Amino acid sequence: MPDSPVPPGPAAVLFDMDGTLVDTEHLWWQAAAELAAELKVTLTDDDLPEVLGRPVEHTAAHLHRTSGTDRAEAELAARLNESFSSKVAAEVVPRPGALALLTELRDAAVPTALVSASPRRVVDLVLSSLGSQWFTITLAAEDTERTKPDPAPYLAAADRLGLDPAACVAVEDTPTGVASAHAAGCNVLAVPSAVPIAAAERITLLESLEQADLALLGRLAAGPAAAPAEQHPA
Structure with missing residues (x-):
């Protein structure tokens, strides 16, 4: 049988910051x-x-x-x-797999957004260490009238990128962030940090960003979420 075609990458990947990309x-x-x-x-x-x-x-x-x-x-x-x-x-420490995934997305020219509920002061501190070059746009708490779990931050990110949220994949680590991205219409890749996240439609669970790559993100953007992996203990 011929190999299944590899789905194209997502239109964009929208990343939470604290607990998702950096261990804060x-x-x-x-x-x-x-x-x-x-x-x-x-x-x-x-x-x-x-x-x-x-x-x-x-x-x-x-x-x-x-x-x-x-x-x-x-x-x-x-x-x-x-x-x-x-x-x-x-102390800013990238989460395991975060920089490798950002590098793969950059090399594939996939737009990325940083969508944080932290204030701009904290976002800029993290970016000064992590590197602002990874992101097409960045949003902090002050950039929308309402923040997570309201969908406003993810809707604003997709709008600034000129994209339909449904074509984007959001990457989150908490139920609050997942609720925000899910309500905005994004497909969600969840990598729980300290609080367990329940499996649901359009939400895929992984234990680590080390398990994520462009092919997986493309599949999530293309259709229903893959069967959730078992989450690690909180």
Whole structure:
């Protein structure tokens, strides 16, 4: 039998940043945990969905609510941003397989977008280490009125690239990010970092970006998602 034809690459690949391309989720958790300790609160696994993959305002509101502090949410958000930024500036480590996949996409001339819920200050810190040359466009939290899990960031990325979201593949690591990309109409490649992600239509699960390549992304963009691989333990 003749070999099956290799699908063309996706129209574009839209990448989340924290926990997907760079190993910064633990830094965000550290920043939140340290501020929580100041507020006499100890974060546990039950707090993961309120911290990881969430914009700073959401996490600040969660800490404000759970601690009962009289400190303003805006003050807590500023403290979180300052702490996280300093940690990122000192330590940016690419996730396994991230640079190899970005290199393959660059060599194939596939447009890419960085779609982050982090503030522009943090995005630029990461880009100064990772390299801005990998991305056709970058979006930070300030670039849309609403951020993840709202679909606005992924809709904006596709619009800026002049593409239908359905022709793009989004790469995410949290349920919040997956919900955003899925609602925008993207096919989603999910590589869970700390919070498990449930299998669903148009969502493919991998344990690592080391398992992803241009051929897989092309298949995801071309039709229904492949059978999800078992996710690694959270």
